[in-house]
Amino acid sequence: MTGRPRVKDRKIIKGMAYKIRTGISWRDLSPRYGPWKTVYTSFRRYALAGVFARALQQIQAQADAAGDIEWLLQIDSTVVRAHPHSAATGRKGGTTDRTNRTIAPSADPEEA
Incomplete structure (x- = not known):
């Protein structure tokens, strides 16, 4: 055999x-x-083959079956941001058919 020896998978x-x-x-x-x-x-090969996605699914399934996962998600505006080039007007020089919508605040549950 010629060339370099194969690097161990664990490494x-x-x-x-x-x-x-x-x-x-x-x-x-x-x-x-x-x-x-x-x-x-x-x-790159593992990512393209979906190895990481399958491993995550299996780990989540095992943890969920054991009751170790609490499926509560919260999204914060500091995490989800619009692309810098996004604009409210749509295409450059164009207009959109969207109307401004006002969202009314929900009722305070403690007042009910």
Whole structure:
């Protein structure tokens, strides 16, 4: 056999987890996880093949069956933002058929 020996899968996966956890660039990945390009290539292949999505689904299903997940979600305006180029008028120079809608505040549940 010629060439370099194959990097162990455990090192590759640990490198992916480290990159995701820290947010560093791929090129700054420590050599202890193997060559950064190898880790990136494996990450891309796994992502395109849906490996991460399937793993997340299985982990969530197991945790939900055990009662470890509380499915309460909250979205904050500081998290969901409009694209900088979005505009209320629609297309450039055009108009939209939308009318301004006023949303009335809901009744205070303590007053009811």
